[in-house]
Amino acid sequence: MSNSQKISIILPVYNTLPYLKQCIESVINQSHRNIELVIIDDDSTDGSWEVIQSYAKVDKRIVCKRNERNSGVSYTANKAITLTTATYIARIDSDDYMEAHRLEKQLSYMLSNPDYVMIGSQVDLVDENGNFRHKMVYPKTHKDVCDTIFSFHPFATNSILVNTEMLPDNFRWYDPKLKIAEDLDMYFRLLPLGKVGNLPETLTITRERSGSLMRTNYAETFKAISAVRMRAITIYGIYPTLKQQIIMKIQWMAIQIVPTKILMPIFISLKTLLLKVN
Numbered sequence: 001m002s003n004s005q006k007i008s009i010i011l012p013v014y015n016t017l018p019y020l021k022q023c024i025e026s027v028i029n030q031s032h033r034n035i036e037l038v039i040i041d042d043d044s045t046d047g048s049w050e051v052i053q054s055y056a057k058v059d060k061r062i063v064c065k066r067n068e069r070n071s072g073v074s075y076t077a078n079k080a081i082t083l084t085t086a087t088y089i090a091r092i093d094s095d096d097y098m099e100a101h102r103l104e105k106q107l108s109y110m111l112s113n114p115d116y117v118m119i120g121s122q123v124d125l126v127d128e129n130g131n132f133r134h135k136m137v138y139p140k141t142h143k144d145v146c147d148t149i150f151s152f153h154p155f156a157t158n159s160i161l162v163n164t165e166m167l168p169d170n171f172r173w174y175d176p177k178l179k180i181a182e183d184l185d186m187y188f189r190l191l192p193l194g195k196v197g198n199l200p201e202t203l204t205i206t207r208e209r210s211g212s213l214m215r216t217n218y219a220e221t222f223k224a225i226s227a228v229r230m231r232a233i234t235i236y237g238i239y240p241t242l243k244q245q246i247i248m249k250i251q252w253m254a255i256q257i258v259p260t261k262i263l264m265p266i267f268i269s270l271k272t273l274l275l276k277v278n
Helices: 017-028 048-058 073-082 102-112 142-148 182-193 218-234 242-257 260-277
Strands: 007-013 035-041 062-066 088-091 116-126 132-136 161-163 195-207
Touching (some): 007 073, 007 102, 017 035, 017 048, 035 048, 048 062, 088 102, 102 116, 102 195, 116 182, 142 182, 142 242, 182 195, 182 218, 218 242
Parallel strands (some): 007 035, 007 088, 116 195
Antiparallel strands (some): 088 161, 116 132
16 A cells, blocks of 8 residues: 555755755655655756756656746745645755655555654754764654644654645645744644654754854744744644743743854753653
8 A cells, every 4th residue: 555655755955966966866766666756946056956957857756847036945845845746745855865764664654643644753963974963853752742842843844744635725834934943833733733743763864064044043043933933822822831931941041141052962962851751
């Protein structure tokens, strides 16, 4: 049954030429062969579009389009979704890559657990040269996600697989008005639609790049995340527990006084500890 199920993978691309081949090949070489890879190039200027076209010429499972102008990752991801044809939609980012059995394992889980609308995985973080840095830990069960979503990011957006049959026809995927935390906003809106969680295996590799906003301006990133959390409370009617409220306050105070270069390791350690306690 799982082998007959088609999976669409969306891949937004913008100026990631050094990593793009590894990303595309990690998708087209998945153990689950019945796939459709939808690539949208966001008007890259580094030769990424030419690489995409070269792969599309030899693999008919690849659909590729190019934006006329640079439009941002949310717009580009949403555009890719409109071109998909499968019930199950996965995402990968163009500087990251998948483990060979990722889609097979995620689809198998979702077929065995039809009440799940989305499943992610654990993630390894590597540097720009592919050297392992550390593991990114994410909550496994639906309850764990609900218990931590106001405290820490509950999913790696490049690891998710979504069952679109459980989404309403008018479901809005990524809000293009949000430049940061647009994925977190979507996770809040998915919670009422079904269960969500992460497989215990590491199935996706994320590349940390030196110019990322998370590394250069964590305060700005956290401000945007806080705005999405407030949107969840005031618009979506989802509320944090007392424990989550305390953690949010601690996070905000830490950002004001702790240097960015040691802030991330502290937050990762705290997140790992809390998930073990849960």
